[in-house]
Amino acid sequence: DVKVTQSSRYLVKRTGEKVFLECVQDMDHENMFWYRQDPGLGLRLIYFSYDVKMKEKGDIPEGYSVSREKKERFSLILESASTNQTSMYLCASSWTGEGNQPQHFGDGTRLSIL
Amino acid sequence: AQSVTQLGSHVSVSEGALVLLRCNYSSSVPPYLFWYVQYPNQGLQLLLKYTSAATLVKGINGFEAEFKKSETSFHLTKPSAHMSDAAEYFCAVSDNFGNEKLTFGTGTRLTIIP
Numbered sequence: 246d247v248k249v250t251q252s253s254r255y256l257v258k259r260t261g262e263k264v265f266l267e268c269v270q271d272m273d274h275e276n277m278f279w280y281r282q283d284p285g286l287g288l289r290l291i292y293f294s295y296d297v298k299m300k301e302k303g304d305i306p307e308g309y310s311v312s313r314e315k316k317e318r319f320s321l322i323l324e325s326a327s328t329n330q331t332s333m334y335l336c337a338s339s340w341t342g343e344g345n346q347p348q349h350f351g352d353g354t355r356l357s358i359l
Numbered sequence: 360a361q362s363v364t365q366l367g368s369h370v371s372v373s374e375g376a377l378v379l380l381r382c383n384y385s386s387s388v389p390p391y392l393f394w395y396v397q398y399p400n401q402g403l404q405l406l407l408k409y410t411s412a413a414t415l416v417k418g419i420n421g422f423e424a425e426f427k428k429s430e431t432s433f434h435l436t437k438p439s440a441h442m443s444d445a446a447e448y449f450c451a452v453s454d455n456f457g458n459e460k461l462t463f464g465t466g467t468r469l470t471i472i473p
Contacts, residue, residue: 249402276459285368287449287465288403295459303460335402339459345391345410346459350402 247272251336251351259359264323266354268336275341277319278348279303279311282333294319295341326358361386361452365464373472378422378437380467382450385431391453392433393461394424398446406448409433420444445471 252267270277276295280288280303290303292311300311308330312320319338323330333355337348366381384390391410395403407418414426420443424435433450447468454460 254400278460280463285465288463290460293460337403341459343391345408345453347393347405347408348403348459348461350395350404352400352402 247274247338247349249336249338249349249351251334251354253354254352255355255357257357257359258323258326260326260328262323262326264326264356264358266321266323266334266336266356268319268321268338268351269317270319270338270349271317272338272340272349273316274338274349275316276339276346276348277313278337278339279309279319279321280335280337281305281330282335282353288335291321328358330356331358332356361390361454361462363392363450363452363462363464365448365450365467367467368465369468369470371470371472372440374442375439378435378440378444378469380435380448380450380469382424382433382435382464383431384433384450384452386452389428392424392426393451393453394418394422394433394435395449395451395463396420396446397449397466403449406435440469440471442471442473445469 278293279291294313336351394406450464451461
């Protein structure tokens with residue numbers, strides 16, 4: 246089974262802090278994704294990466310950056326955390342196909358910014 | 360751009376009754392479509408996917424979905440609801456631009472009445 250592991254289930258940080266969320270997958274997937282999930286809004290894509298050191302902006306990249314130095318690891322960085330970034334963050338990974346590859350998700354990190 | 364609409368943010372059914380969760384898509388080309396389930400405090404788990412091989416797709420836990428091009432729909436059904444089906448369900452459509460991006464609906468929370 247594919248295993249996508251997010252480093253923290255719950256995280257509390259303060260406004261202005263630099264926050265790192267880590268995600269590791271064990272299936273040698275090319276693609277990795279970061280989403281935030283908010284009630285009534287579903288999942289919104291922040292950034293995705295289709296190869297090491299490659300990244301593309303998703304629908305809501307403002308206030309976030311990402312890093313992918315190794316194939317199995319994809320980090321989400323909140324440069325200066327703000328209260329409106331309080332949310333559930335989900336990481337996912339997938340093979341590269343023809344758009345028909347399912348994404349495999351971690352259990353999420355519930356982040357609170359105080 | 361592709362999009363999905365899930366009608367009904369909350370659906371309640373009695374145990375043993377039919378489950379019907381609605382999803383309509385908007386796509387300029389034949390899409391790939393997915394249904395995911397999210398149990399409390401967990402990530403998303405793939406229920407089933409449509410990739411044009413067959414219009415009726417069977418998934419895990421007794422769920423199935425039928426692709427209807429004329430109605431641009433991909434509704435999820437289960438003949439008899441179990442208490443364990445209580446969760447949030449997301450419909451998603453592929454990007455169709457050669458990457459593996461998905462666009463998710465806003466989700467439907469399913470409650471099972473004993």
